[in-house]
Amino acid sequence: MDIRVAKNAQEWVAMAADTLQEVVQSKPDPVLMLPTGSTPIALYEELVERYKRGEFSMGHVITMNLDEYVGLSQDDEQSYHYFMQKHLFDHVDIPKEHTFIPRTDIDPHAACAEYDEVYRQFGPADAVFLGLGHNGHIGYNEPGTPFENRTAVVELSQSTLKANEKSFAGRNDMPTTALAVGPAMIMESKLAVMLVRGADKADILNTILTHEITTDIPGTLLQRHPNLRVIADEAAAAKLGDLAG
């Protein structure tokens, strides 16, 4: 396990972007699995800056996103399609046809089968970048998700629904299910990068790295990943003790 602790926000973002850039520049057809949520936004901003400064290209990259809500159209501001366009895809040179996100415009089970097919063509990922839910979810693999799952329709947990209420304030169509790349696909990635920031993640980060591996806390599965890199700020790493070196 490779745990890197950044001293400040700037160092954190540089560690994350350097990791991604290294993978992108390591081969002609790199495949990245990408997260949404608030944590990776600074990483995407940094990638856009590096691209604009001409420091690297993503023209040869294939991306597969980890998840998408069921029931939102792709141009809905809360959809992950919209999120990825806004924060990354609109600003860099990845060909649109090489950016994959589970589809929301067809039956969810058909969308899962189609995404598994995309994965059969391009996977496994050279690197998966992950955020961490407060209940230990990775992607949208909520507590109880079987580790052998591939792309699946997942029920969002009560704690996730609660966390999402803010974003869907004033609406009556908050999604209760999502499509998620399963734990099995995350584990097949050659490199797994856990991105984590903030004091509110300190307990759950320590838990996923030290608790007995259990589907009740999906992130614990990462302990079995042969090439796991954790990129944390000091606040998130505060409870790691000796683990963080």
Ligand code: GLP
């Ligand atoms: C959502 C996303 C996850 C993400 C998590 C953490 O649940 N589906 O992929 O990791 O939020 O979000 P944040 O980074 O905002 O804490």
